[in-house]
Amino acid sequence: MLKQRPFLIETLTAVGLIAAPFVLPHLGFAPNTVNRILVWGLFGVGFDILFGFTGLLSFGQSAFYGTGGFVAAYLLTRAGFGSVVGALIIGMVAAAVTGYLVGLIALRRTGIYFAMITVAIAEVFFFVEFNPLSDWTGGENGLPGVPTPSFNLGFTTLHFTDGWSLYLFIALCYFIGIVIALRIVRSPVGAILSAIRDNSLRATAVGHNIHGYKLTAFVIAAAYAGFAGGLLGVLQAFMPPDAFTFDTSGQLVMQTAIGGRGTLFGPLVGAAVWLFLQDFLQAALGLGAAWKLVLGMVFVLLVCFLRGGIVGGLVDLYGRVAGKKVLAPAEEALSGLTAKAERQAAEAEIAEHSAAIKMPADRAQLRNCSGPILKASGLTKRYGGLIANSDIDFAVDRGELRGIIGPNGAGKSTFFKMLTCEIPPSSGSIVFEGRDITGMNVTDVCQLGLTKSYQVNQLFSGLTVRDNIVIAALAQLRGKFRLDLFSSLEGIAGLNEQVEHTLQLVNLASRSLTPVSELAYGEKRRLEIGLALATSPNLLLLDEPLAGMSPRERVETVNLLKSISRDRTMIIIDHDMDALFELAERVTVLQEGRVLVEGTPDEIRKSVAVQEAYLGGVHGVIDP
């Protein structure tokens, strides 16, 4: 497959860019049009990292395009700055800094709020350019006289003036931009960005600081936009004020969706289609102003029927023609690991049964340490008048396997949510490994080694089984935030081992390259547990791991739980009492938000209070 050869995409891009001046003129592309396509394409590379990979749709990229463009143009025309490349880079930095500040505000919210805020912010930039800053930006006249780059090499001076000569310069910039972007999307950060797009809740819960990563993506997109904006000025020898308009942002969004999001090359293809159609419809067909209507309709049809855009459609087609499943382009980010994985998966099958014994050394002495790993005191949660949990005192010893049962509505899930700090308690405190974690957030708590598997599956549904586990393992190996934008996943010490180990534990090693959407329900449940396990928790909470399983799946999962409990402390909520009594050393019964009784399975079985709670006062009927 394409992806297994390193630098293949880079090489193909270089070949394409070198061939373009020889091929495109025959297709009716003027050099100036090609240059514009490249500038849009470069602008779009950053936007695609934000939108296609991270799932953040911004309608405000014009703000950074304009900022970078005007800073560069101002330096070159008014400030007498000599170096074009230097000015472009300063423009890029200015745009990135602006992006950081804007991101702080816009990323306070997600989804449609984010889209609306970016629109509003970009509009402010437009007005600021026209009015308060018009002395610097030329207002509606823009900044004319932007020079083209030249390089003094000592013996000769290279000057990129216009047409195909300027193409060389812009194509080089595009190439560098693509190479950097490919590094980023294949880095651990790139993998996490895809995880955020797929399921930001779970990305947070496995211990990634997603706000930081979103801000990173936002700044990257702003930097690309700023550089492309500078190039626009160089290309036109004039920095137009309409770089700041909402239409610029809109055109970028449409080009990216037309070309294909999450592909990095989609925006380039989209720009080519856009500019070609614009020329073609206006000049050849004489449609005049109607060209934009035609493009608008093309766009709507593509969004309706071809979600992946042109590039996405071609990738699907290639997959079908080649007769094999092609991973969605976005997943390329993680694909570097998959080659080795296949081989190891085969080996893993053999080693499967001995797998659970090889554990990290620090857990080996688990049982030797005594004393509570978790202690909750007076934990209470109120929702208005409703008291979900009331004054719960609860302690679990190191190495223990605790079961929690209780009728529906007893407050079990609420209790778990408070323990993992998903929701803050109304009162009371939680101490984990001697540290007060009350009021911390779920990411930090996971980093400390306390996490849970969810009652309703929270998986990264667009990724493969293996990539899911990778995302979780990365959180433990890299910490909650790290900007290793240019390192590869292969370079992370211990990642492969931890991922393989987890896959074997949850018995999914043979399914590691399967997309999550193709898994059976029982397999998804095991992956759900695997996600929590891959963060190497010291204390693992499992919220109804057996729910909805067939009898056979139950047996398998009970065995799985037994094997993973050998090396860590666990608390399990479930309604399957037979299973729980078999697994747990002690059982806590919750009823109406309170601890009803706590004891060994035998004590619980015989407890009159428990029978009453479940059967409403019918004594002596259940005989275990």
Next chain:
Amino acid sequence: MISWPNFISQLFNGLALGALLALISSGLTIIYGTLGVLNLAHGAMFMIGGYAGLVTYQYTSSFTLAVIAGSLFVMILGVLMERVIIRHFYPRPHEDQLLVTFGLGICFVEIVRLIFSSNSQIVPPPPLFQGITNLGFMYYPTYRLAVVGIVAVALGALFLILYRTRLGMIVRAGIEDSVMVDSLGINVYRVFMIVFGIGAMAAGFAGIINAPVVSLTPGVGDDILVETFVVVVIGGVGSFPGAILGGLIAGEIISITSMFNPGYAYVMLFAAMTLVLVVRPHGLLGVQGRE
């Protein structure tokens, strides 16, 4: 120098603009609240309302008929849009909904541009509200005063629909939990269609009411859409009272800032939005957890 009458008249301008923004925003916000779709073609709906009214006015010379025809036309367009396209986007991610409504908005604007050209068009105010009113201490255009009244009535009607009818109760329940409403045996899709129609109609109605104040161009909805977003962010997404409060705040901020320097109107509007986002991220009257 800024004189008192000037200041008061800007306050009135802000009230008129704010009332219009409140009406348009409530359309946007009830659609979002109920259907979970942010309609980026909402500005285009506003614009089309104006043009539909203009055509009616040219044929009948009646402003009242223009208002009725403009609103109905946009309502029907909204219903069609929901049935033919938006409906298929409910299960798809938010981004796709944004993209498709954005694309539709562009198509609408370009169709209008094709038919009516980019030149600005004028709808005169109805004879009853022409001229200037003497308020005692200053003179003020009668129609702008009337706009406040007309929009207040429209908002009142919307309030009655939302809070005093069976449909409104379903809509409000749908804003809270549309899945639950569906399982109660109420045909949620029919409600969605009606809500989309009503929301679009609010924009279309505002479009024709606004036409005598600001001349009509195909792009007239674009700025309005941005202002509407700010209103919704300030007021809280999905909140009808929030849209009204946010609309009035935004209208006054734009007007009062414009008195000093129009160039800063958006900057101030944006500053207000940022302040709200920092202090109350869910909007002044918004509810936590609704995204």
